[in-house]
Amino acid sequence: MSESTIIQNDKKHVWHHLTQHKAFESSDPLVVSKGKGMYVTDTKGDEYLDATSGGVWTVNLGYGRDEMVDTISNQLSKIPYFAGSVGNEPAAKYAKELTSIMPGLDRVYYSNSGSEANEKGYKMVRQIAHFQNEGKKHKIIYRDRDYHGTTIGAMSSSGQIQRTKQYGPFAPGFVEMPNCCCYRCPFGKKYGECNIECAHALEDVIKKEGADNVGSVVLESITAGGGVITPVPEYFPIIESICRKYDVLLHIDEVVCGLGRTGKWFGYQNYDVQPDIVTTAKGLAAGYAAISVTVTTDKVFEAFKEDSSNPDSYFRDISTFGGCTAGPAAALETLNIIKRDKLLENVNTVGNYLKSKLHELEEKHQIIGEVRGKGLFCGVELVKDRQTREPVDETVAMSIVGHCLKNKVMIGRTNRCFEHNNNVLLFSPAFICTKNEVDLIVEAVDNALEVN
Numbered sequence: 001m002s003e004s005t006i007i008q009n010d011k012k013h014v015w016h017h018l019t020q021h022k023a024f025e026s027s028d029p030l031v032v033s034k035g036k037g038m039y040v041t042d043t044k045g046d047e048y049l050d051a052t053s054g055g056v057w058t059v060n061l062g063y064g065r066d067e068m069v070d071t072i073s074n075q076l077s078k079i080p081y082f083a084g085s086v087g088n089e090p091a092a093k094y095a096k097e098l099t100s101i102m103p104g105l106d107r108v109y110y111s112n113s114g115s116e117a118n119e120k121g122y123k124m125v126r127q128i129a130h131f132q133n134e135g136k137k138h139k140i141i142y143r144d145r146d147y148h149g150t151t152i153g154a155m156s157s158s159g160q161i162q163r164t165k166q167y168g169p170f171a172p173g174f175v176e177m178p179n180c181c182c183y184r185c186p187f188g189k190k191y192g193e194c195n196i197e198c199a200h201a202l203e204d205v206i207k208k209e210g211a212d213n214v215g216s217v218v219l220e221s222i223t224a225g226g227g228v229i230t231p232v233p234e235y236f237p238i239i240e241s242i243c244r245k246y247d248v249l250l251h252i253d254e255v256v257c258g259l260g261r262t263g264k265w266f267g268y269q270n271y272d273v274q275p276d277i278v279t280t281a282k283g284l285a286a287g288y289a290a291i292s293v294t295v296t297t298d299k300v301f302e303a304f305k306e307d308s309s310n311p312d313s314y315f316r317d318i319s320t321f322g323g324c325t326a327g328p329a330a331a332l333e334t335l336n337i338i339k340r341d342k343l344l345e346n347v348n349t350v351g352n353y354l355k356s357k358l359h360e361l362e363e364k365h366q367i368i369g370e371v372r373g374k375g376l377f378c379g380v381e382l383v384k385d386r387q388t389r390e391p392v393d394e395t396v397a398m399s400i401v402g403h404c405l406k407n408k409v410m411i412g413r414t415n416r417c418f419e420h421n422n423n424v425l426l427f428s429p430a431f432i433c434t435k436n437e438v439d440l441i442v443e444a445v446d447n448a449l450e451v452n
Ligand SMILES: Cc1ncc(COP(=O)(O)O)c(C=O)c1O
Pocket: 056, 112, 113, 114, 115, 116, 118, 147, 148, 149, 150, 220, 224, 225, 253, 254, 255, 256, 281, 282
């Protein structure tokens, strides 16, 4: 098919995600056709350096990995699918390997998207409430600026007002707590002079709702699309101790940070905390197959076995595509490649380099208010004025991303999350990124900032 036919078919029939299509009446959409390493090529033959791992933190091993393709192909020729009510070989192997890098967590429930993995976590909490508390301990607390997915249930637990706008009414039983962004402290405090109010706020919310009614709190380890918000070291230990005090399960959403992005296997492993439920997806199989997991402690799992005489006392849930064998086969290969090629080390080394180069930009460009992040996961917050910290308009971030794209470098940005805080540039190159590629990424941003 010719390039123009592909584009015409796309323009006529494909509904792009997160996209206002009016623009395509006067311009062509970007249509990718192949990729190798850190680079993708579009149907016009233009090559782009991808600092986003496929737009949304997913292609963590880079493009064109034949070993991934071979692994998946071998698995598919053995058996592609059977419903998850029975076992399969890659699912069993991967569950063992995955839990071996998640001390304290023992059980893996497979599904096929981050939203779905979170929904499973919520359903587990709701059902445990029925087993143990006559359905009372069913409320789920989530945090402002966090995102947990696109389904109505996941949106009901998402603190991004622009993402949820116009999609209500939402599911009841979800309650918001404040975010933990120091740069824009919701309590107007400064780190070092505060009592980590953002973490203690959880206790206030639990007390307000009644501890008898609260089943879990769901938090991103590092808020991703909400602006790469890294909590202070004290944050998670305080959260965990409040959860233990009130018998509230701690559910950590690792859909973005899971499996290496921050330089540790999981984002939460950067902090001194032990979750009860962990969900992850996106980069788990590096974008070569769709897979997500809800990983729990034995204690959570055992709650579903306690009353075997009751016909309702098991997890009555299924995910059709959670039974695809390509997912765990590809995820296992991803884990093995990360270990074999020492990619966590690379994420740390090159991630530190990326951060230091972004700090150099901060010295040069007044528009940069803050650089933050961990590993190959960085955010650059743009402001009109460093003193007042007034955010730049979303159009400024859009224009910088657009300028980089014209220069064949793809970077990300907070995309329609909050009315006034869509001002963070996002950087999440694949784990194979070199310092040389970081230089090219940062140079493109430097040029874009010069003209904006
Ligand atoms: C932290 C977080 N959780 C959950 C999701 C939802 O994942 P999915 O799009 O695979 O449903 C996302 C997607 O961006 C995310 O960033």
